[in-house]
Amino acid sequence: MxxxxxxxxxxxxxxxxxxxxxxxxxxxxxxxxxxxxxxxxxxxxxxxxxxxxxxxxxxxxxxxxxxxxxxxxxxxxxxxxxxxxxxxxxxxxxxxxxxxxxxxxxxxxxxxxxxxxxxxxxxxxxxxxxxxxxxxxxxxxxxxxxxxxxxRPAYSGGPTASTWMEDLMKDLPLVRKGSTGEHVETVQGLLLARSHLEVRITGTYDAKTEAAVRAVQKWGGTTADGQVGPKTWPILLRVN
Incomplete structure (x- = not known):
């Protein structure tokens, strides 16, 4: 299995x-x-x-x-x-x-x-x-x-956080103001999960999304450029 x-x-x-x-x-x-x-x-x-x-x-x-x-x-x-x-x-x-x-x-x-x-x-x-x-x-x-x-399937073992994260990171693109689509929806969902209730899941990377990303970047200790790339995705996905 x-x-x-x-x-x-x-x-x-x-x-x-x-x-x-x-x-x-x-x-x-x-x-x-x-x-x-x-x-x-x-x-x-x-x-x-x-x-x-x-x-x-x-x-x-x-x-x-x-x-x-x-x-x-x-x-x-x-x-x-x-x-x-x-x-x-x-x-x-x-x-x-x-x-x-x-x-x-x-x-x-x-x-x-x-x-x-x-x-x-x-x-x-x-x-x-x-x-x-x-x-x-x-x-x-x-x-x-x-x-x-x-x-809840009876899998033989659960995914480790590190393996899951490494696999997911390979598929995630740079997302920034003006971007649209499913990855923007994912960013917006993650921002909502971090209590940025001003953000809505629209699939359009708007000014509110960008501002919320900058706030998360400051919290996570990375450059607050408002773009979600390889240094920001892990911060958004961090469970703490």
Whole structure:
């Protein structure tokens, strides 16, 4: 059986995948039929990552899953389900399988979407990797309001903080005023987790985001240039 770190490493390899059919849906359809080639593929992605990281037994308790409700029910039956309250979301771990209800309930029967938790940000927020989000695999920042709950796989070992951080740092770009996109959302989520409530998760690196980054840089003892690069990402991600 694999580890949470291996599950996350496999998920990161899919970031940027777009459209369907794709590698994930083709592999799933090869086992379960061509109807899955163009189907919603968020849970097929979780299945793919689990199989390719040696975590099928830990993550796929009922076997391959393309239907999120059944997958969440597998975790519930195994006693490995946590409801999506703020307190429970704050207690999540990297590698947990997180399920969403866009109707903002904690009902398993209402689940719409699934991903894997990459980072717990605090304040009921998590950073995730998700397949089939805007028909692509992307990082997202989500909060407890749309999290129905999460499953806790029985991985053989947890990722160490240092290994996880080293792997994550390799994929993080320079983000600064004028930048847009998912990495900006991540910065803004991390700033909110550090009580910079003036910041909003918009995906646009605006003046408020820049000012909050400068404040965090001063606190962390690095140059307060307002840009998030290799010296600032670790400060934002520091757990203290």
């Amino acid at each position: 694999g580890t949470a770190a291996q599950m996350l490493d496999q998920a990161r390899k899919s970031i940027g995948m777009t459209g369907r059919p794709n590698t994930i849906t083709r592999e799933y359809a090869g086992r379960h039929g061509d109807d899955f080639l163009r189907a919603s593929w968020c849970d097929m992605a979780v299945t793919y990552w689990a199989r390719h990281s040696g975590n099928a037994a830990a993550v796929l308790l009922g076997g391959d899953r393309a239907y999120t409700v059944w997958h969440a029910s597998d975790f519930q039956r195994a006693g490995r389900w946590r409801v999506g309250t703020v307190a429970e979301v704050n207690a999540a771990k990297p590698g947990d399988i997180v399920f969403f209800d866009w109707g903002a309930s904690d009902s398993i029967g209402a689940i719409d979407h699934v991903g894997v938790i990459e980072r717990v940000l605090g304040g009921g927020r998590v950073q995730t990797i998700e397949g089939n989000t805007s028909d692509a695999c992307r990082r997202r920042v989500r909060d407890a309001s749309v999290i129905a709950g999460y499953g």
